[in-house]
Amino acid sequence: MSGSEPGHRIESVETVFEGWGRMLLATLRTPDGSRITRQIEDHGDAVGVLPYDADRGTVLLVRQSRPPLIFRGDTESVFEVLAGRIDPGEEAEESVRREAVEECGVTLGTIILVGHFFSMPAVSTERLSLYLAPYSRADRTSAGGGLADDHEDIEVIEMRLDDLWAMGMGALADMKTAVLVLALRERLAAQAWPPAA
Structure with missing residues (x-):
């Protein structure tokens, strides 16, 4: 049975x-013939990208107010990679480039697919496509900050890689960010970063 657990319909x-x-509220028939009800959250697929400048040893991250975190009583914001929903009719790579300009004011050239991930398969249909993307100071074409109409109010942070590594994985509370930081660390290690002086 394609796309679902065998025997469930x-x-x-x-x-x-x-x-x-x-x-959504879905009613499923189980393999033993009984019926169960499950909640499904559906908002479409999304992308996330971590721009990095290996020459200067920096990455671009964002921080913004997140109502679910406030609701939990946790911190109001966390460090995150640039991310957003794939708009109807858009390819994932187009979304990455659009989000990079909107959120960080950076125009991306090469983008490198890390993988596709279900962020919360027990509840959500979202498939998240994650990317790394090299950038340089010249690629920063505006301040970014998100769309005013959406009241995104995004803080753009250009963080040194040394500071990012020093934070440790425990300080990265956002899953997509943690995945991309690990992917970047692996990529740079394979390229013997930092380069010898």
Whole structure:
């Protein structure tokens, strides 16, 4: 059975809420013939990218207010890679480039696919395509900060790689950011970074 656990079959789906994303209630038939109900969050697929400048030893990260974190009573924001939803009719690579300009004011040339990941397969349909992308100081064409109409109010942080490594993985509370930091560390180690002086 393609795309689902063997023997499980969706019989019906009801839309409970529709806004930026949709909350669905799915009724499934199990292999033993019983019925179960599961909630599904569906907002489409997304991308994340970590721009890095190996020559200067920097990365671009963002920080913005996240209502779910406030709701939990945790910190208001965390360091994150640039990310966003893939708009209808857009390819993942187009979304990466658009988000980089909107959020960080950086125009990306080469983008390197790290992989495709389901961020929360128990509940969400989102498949996240993650990328690394080299950039230089000349590629920073504006301040970024997100779209004013969306009230994104994004803080752009150009962080030194040494400071990022010193933070340790425990300080990176965002999963997509942790994955891309590990991927970057592996990539730079394979290239013998930092270069000998």
